[in-house]
Amino acid sequence: MKDESAAASDINSRIAARVRALRAQRGLTLEALATRSEVSRSMLSLVERGESSPTAVVLEKIASGLGVTLAALFDDEPAAESSPVSKAAERSSWRDPQSGYRRCNISPPGYPSPIRIVEVKFPAGASVAYENAHDGVHQQIWVQQGRIEVTLGTRTHTLEEGDCLAMALDQPVRFHNRTRKPAHYIVVIAGELPFNARK
Template sequence: MRSPEDALDTRIGARLTELRTQHGWSLGELAERSGVSRSTLSRAERAETSPTAALLNRLCHVYGRTMSQLLSEVEAAPAPLVRAAEQRTWEDPHSGFVRRSVSPPHAGLRGELVEGRLAPGADISYDRPPVTGLEQHLWVLDGALEVTDGEHVHHLEPGDCLRMRVFGPTRFRCAGPVEARYVLAVVRP
């Protein structure tokens, strides 16, 4: 019997294949556009591996979507209310990043709320935003977080809120001995 994570990976893989096909791209063309190897793309599309946050970010950039949009596209139509117990989580075991979609994403809306958690020492880097000019408001709830936006490094403690428009690389690092937990409000341009 497949686990819920395996089923999600299968749905993500199928959606990635669908998006590539809609654009009329071969795996080689997508590899050139995304900077991800053809074999990695193929394995993700066939759900032979769980895609990492960094991989999904690169593909979201190419397809002009946020990660929440991509993940919502593999779920049923969103309801206006999502109870805490029903909010979807996704974990990148490679980086120690856990992402919970707090608000139900909807194609007609530009904003969404996400809870992020990074284990002590966890470090995740994105080489580009999923959508150029994406606005993010990051509010730290617990722990310490170091956020790098381009060349600017921000050290955030509980209660601190950072607003940034993302045009280039970003990095999120748990800078303390305990898990960093934060709310990220994402607004598409």
């Protein structure tokens, strides 16, 4: 793993470049993306310049407005020559400033694939709620350590070490660690939200 401060700077720069590129590809102004994502124009501008530390919830709203999953914002731009191998020593983790949870994209950066693998380390007592539904996107959560609650819509699933939950992200979802110990889980994401399906 990279030095923490260097890794944070690298990921902020990557997110900034990715948001700028995705917005340009879709022909959206900052104002248009602000309307679609329900994130202020000023915050979007700070994110695109790499001058903000947005929360996971804010980033998920931006991703939804762009028609991609949250994991896609942590990727490099897809390229024809991207390596199909992801080296552990080259990965960087990102820390949500609100909940303290850490996420790390395991999948090869920039490699064109409909599947993404993400590793999450979730602190004791942490909670994160994503309000946007993503039709056509599926994910599975495989708990490696600890216990978490995952609420999809109105149904809550309690997952313990070794448990795996498969779900379609067609409803709001909330993650909660009610225990006094951190949890560690793997997320496998398949599919992408069609841009033209968004409001």
